[in-house]
Amino acid sequence: EAEVAQSPRYKITEKSQAVAFWCDPISGHATLYWYRQILGQGPELLVQFQDESVVDDSQLPKDRFSAERLKGVDSTLKIQPAELGDSAMYLCASSLAGGPADTQYFGPGTRLTVL
Amino acid sequence: GQNIDQPTEMTATEGAIVQINCTYQTSGFNGLFWYQQHAGEAPTFLSYNVLDGLEEKGRFSSFLSRSKGYSYLLLKELQMKDSASYLCAVRDGDYKLSFGAGTTVTVRA
DSSP states (O other): OOOOEEEOSEEEEOTTOOEEEEEEOOTTOOEEEEEEEOTTSOOEEEEEEETTEEEEOTTSOTTTEEEEOTTSSOEEEEESSOOGGGOEEEEEEEESSOOTTOOOEEOOOEEEEEO | OOEEEOOSEEEEETTOOEEEEEEEEOSSOOOEEEEEEOTTSOOEEEEEEOSSEEEEETTEEEEEETTTTEEEEEEOSOOGGGOEEEEEEEEOTTSOEEEOOOEEEEEEO
8 A cells, every 4th residue: 555655764863953854645636735743733734735836835934944856756844944843744645636525644743842 | 923822731541532623713724634653753644534423443533623723633542552642733724734732642441
């Protein structure tokens, strides 16, 4: 069964350092999402891509976060500099076309701890 | 923003039935999803409702009433492995998916 791949699974960093997360969506899925999930809360959308284009980045803290999906396949989310409040699970999801009945499938996530 | 409410925690006995309620207020509506999330793992898709009524899938069923802004997820014949967080998520008029905080279900022997 096809799955969304993410790496690393765990990341510990000190504040002010740069971190990067990678995601490889299910093959053929045009839409890719990055979510942040704080412990005890539901996932919150950070950025959505349709192929290589950003569709929604309204909740992305653009002063420190950036995301790219250069060839419309895998994607990287970067934080620079990391802050204590960035400690969370970062989830990547993908869907076939982002349409009305489209289901999002999630990867295993990257657990970030900022010290 | 969107408003999605679900209980924080529920406890039930193995073999029993548990119903997790979700109420929502969104700008437009294009479907409601339920996801299961075990601790430290990714959410996995359980069900999707866009029309009123009950959708049954094995031991899990999901119900939707659009006029009431209400859904529930029904878990039957509970098993220990069903202990997890259950997330209600609503797709709004812009097709953006917003999640509730999740309901942690604990199944006791």
